Amino acid sequence: MRTPIAYFLLLAGVLFALGIVGVLVNRNALRIFMSVELQLNAVNLTLVAFARLRNDLGGQVLAFFSMVVAAAEVVVGLAIIVSIYRRRRSVDVDEVRELRW
Amino acid sequence: MPLDNVVFWVFAPIAVAAAVAMLLTRHVIYAALFLVANFACIAVMYLLLDAAFLFAVQIIVYAGAIMVLFLFVIMLLGVDRIDVRSERLFLQRPLAIVLGIGFVVEVTAAIRAGVGLSTHAPEGFDQLQQAGNTQAVAAVLFRDYFFPFEATSILLIVAAIAAMVLAQRKVRAVTQAEIDAEVAAGQPSDVRTAS
Numbered sequence: 196m197r198t199p200i201a202y203f204l205l206l207a208g209v210l211f212a213l214g215i216v217g218v219l220v221n222r223n224a225l226r227i228f229m230s231v232e233l234q235l236n237a238v239n240l241t242l243v244a245f246a247r248l249r250n251d252l253g254g255q256v257l258a259f260f261s262m263v264v265a266a267a268e269v270v271v272g273l274a275i276i277v278s279i280y281r282r283r284r285s286v287d288v289d290e291v292r293e294l295r296w
Numbered sequence: 297m298p299l300d301n302v303v304f305w306v307f308a309p310i311a312v313a314a315a316v317a318m319l320l321t322r323h324v325i326y327a328a329l330f331l332v333a334n335f336a337c338i339a340v341m342y343l344l345l346d347a348a349f350l351f352a353v354q355i356i357v358y359a360g361a362i363m364v365l366f367l368f369v370i371m372l373l374g375v376d377r378i379d380v381r382s383e384r385l386f387l388q389r390p391l392a393i394v395l396g397i398g399f400v401v402e403v404t405a406a407i408r409a410g411v412g413l414s415t416h417a418p419e420g421f422d423q424l425q426q427a428g429n430t431q432a433v434a435a436v437l438f439r440d441y442f443f444p445f446e447a448t449s450i451l452l453i454v455a456a457i458a459a460m461v462l463a464q465r466k467v468r469a470v471t472q473a474e475i476d477a478e479v480a481a482g483q484p485s486d487v488r489t490a491s
Contacts, residue, residue, distance in 0.1 A: 197298040201413045203341060206308050208403030210334070212396040213315040219392035225324055225370060229331050233315055236338050236358065239350075247345045247417045250424060252436045255347050259433070260441075262350075262357050263448045267455035269362050273369045274462035280373050281465070 203244040211237035224276050224286040228269075235265050300344055311337035328366045335359040346421050348429040 210233055217230025239258045246254025280286050311334050318330040339354040407413065425432035437445055 198300045198304045198344060199414050200417050201407050201411050201415060202304060204407045204411065205404060208400055209312055210315055212399040213319060215399060216392045216396040217319050220389055226327060229327055236335060240338055240341055243342055243345045243347050243350060247421060250418055250420050252424060252432055255350055255433055256436050256441050258350055259353060260444060262353055266357055266362060267451050269365060270455045270459045273365060274459040277369060277463045
């Protein structure tokens with residue numbers, strides 16, 4: 196284990212930033228969703244890196260739970276996108292105005 | 297150069313490049329495939345961090361199940377139709393990129409202050425998982441985190457039911473009287489009246 200932990204954290208930071216840019220730039224709900232997945236993965240990488248740094252397996256278990264929750268989140272999110280698409284023939288997030296105040 | 301470093305410097309640029317390509321590509325389906333490549337690289341990072349179990353879970357759950365679900369939905373909605381071409385907000389793209397760079401700078405400073413840029417992981421992780429990473433994770437999971445583990449099973453069931461409820465097509469039950477009326481009018485609406 197000779198790679199400094201900071202490199203993994205930096206990689207996670209870069210991936211998270213790319214995820215942020217993706218969420219901010221895109222209008223397509225599917226692309227936004229994929230960017231959110233990228234962010235989730237970056238955070239998981241951080242958790243595992245800190246687990247290694249602190250010699251604590253709790254971090255790996257937390258990353259595992261995070262993956263489970265992400266799986267559930269993807270299922271529900273994609274179902275919502277599909278049902279929005281059925282209703283409006285579009286996945287543009289700007290066109291979905293029902294939940295706006 | 298130690299092998300760990302070689303593997304890291306091979307896969308980290310691929311991970312970043314795949315993420316950038318995901319943002320830049322025009323096709324949604326290519327974006328999903330680049331995301332798969334990115335997830336695979338992150339799985340290799342887990343291997344470098346002595347998390348063999350999460351390596352397998354990452355490949356199976358993320359690169360496998362979740363991305364297949366994404367591809368499935370992209371195909372279901374129609375690949376060519378779902379790209380959005382509405383006009384953008386003023387300065388949206390440059391501002392987002394500036395914010396992203398600012399975030400990277402901030403994270404770098406935080407890592408430097410908190411962890412140190414050249415801090416190596418301490419020894420002793422191998423003693424923690426002598427019988428193997430999966431066994432060690434299982435011991436922690438089923439001893440310390442047993443209740444959250446059971447709670448996730450409820451979460452998954454709820455999510456599965458929610459997906460079925462949300463994505464179902466509303467099919468109206470057709471009464472026999474309606475079919476008779478259509479047939480009598482000489483305009484059976486579709487196949488279901490044939491039987």
